[in-house]
Amino acid sequence: MTDNYAKIVQHNLDKLYDDLPRDLEKKLPGIRDGRRFLFDAFGEACVISPHGITLGGKETPSILGILISLYALNVTSDICLLSPFKAFREIPDSMPYVGAFATHTEQFLVGHVEKIKGRQKSIVHALRGENVPVQSGGDFSFTLFPLPKIALCYVFYEADEDFPASVTCLFSQNANLFLPVDGLADVGEYTSRKILDLALS
Known part of the structure; x- marks a missing residue:
């Protein structure tokens, strides 16, 4: 450090x-x-x-x-409310960080969707997650807990003949009660880094 x-x-x-x-x-x-x-x-x-x-x-x-x-x-005494999950841009005061969040949290994983799919079980286990999130979609998705009261729902779309692969990262409904918005952006980035480390290991 x-x-x-x-x-x-x-x-x-x-x-x-x-x-x-x-x-x-x-x-x-x-x-x-x-x-x-x-x-x-x-x-x-x-x-x-x-x-x-x-x-x-x-x-x-x-x-x-x-x-x-x-x-x-x-952190407060409130419990983590998972749903409805919200996009980062929906969190109050997030606008200055939206571009960096998209680049470092979502686009960062796009080229590795197939490898992440293959290691999904170990990724979910390592980050205390679950395979079936409250709000799902895409070709596959999972919810992870990088911090005990902050959940991230990752939704993955695999590439096909018409569309490239894509990744969306959503936050638990009240995540902003437990960290400032810039901290939440960093949680997304470092969770994605952890996902990629596990996918490539």
């Missing part, structure tokens, strides 16, 4: 622990172990402590540490 990312993460952690919610483990949700909090994030075992965040037992890389610390700061 670069110094700048590390400083941002530590700033977020200082803010979190300076006024630590008594029920944070219920809000996340996760398990509390003293001043540590354990839950799943981006397909890995995540641990938040006053001095850092780990994923899979390793120091959290780059932006993921920022996203996880922001989630801990922003």
Whole structure:
């Protein structure tokens, strides 16, 4: 992790622990172990402590540490409402990020739709998802949970004689209760990166 990312993460952690919610483990949700909090994030075992965040037992890389610390700061006691899923552009204040979201979350996967289809089961398992989302469509689709209360529904269309392959990523109905909109855009990007890593592994 670069110094700048590390400083941002530590700033977020200082803010979190300076006024630590008594029920944070219920809000996340996760398990509390003293001043540590354990839950799943981006397909890995995540641990938040006053001095850092780990994923899979390793120091959290780059932006993921920022996203996880922001989630801990922003998460509320509301439950995740899956449906109706909404497009990123339907989230309030998302307009400045719509283009980048389309490029880094959806178009990023278009050239790998067949490989993703072949590894669908392992992708869904790794990211605590389900094969049959509440709102489906396309040639195949699945819902993933990169963070406990934020669900992403990916809808894939395979290429045919008339149309090229395409990918759509939708958010759970109240995802914006748990992260700022720029954070949600990054969650989409890094979830897509995880999907591709799993598809090509």
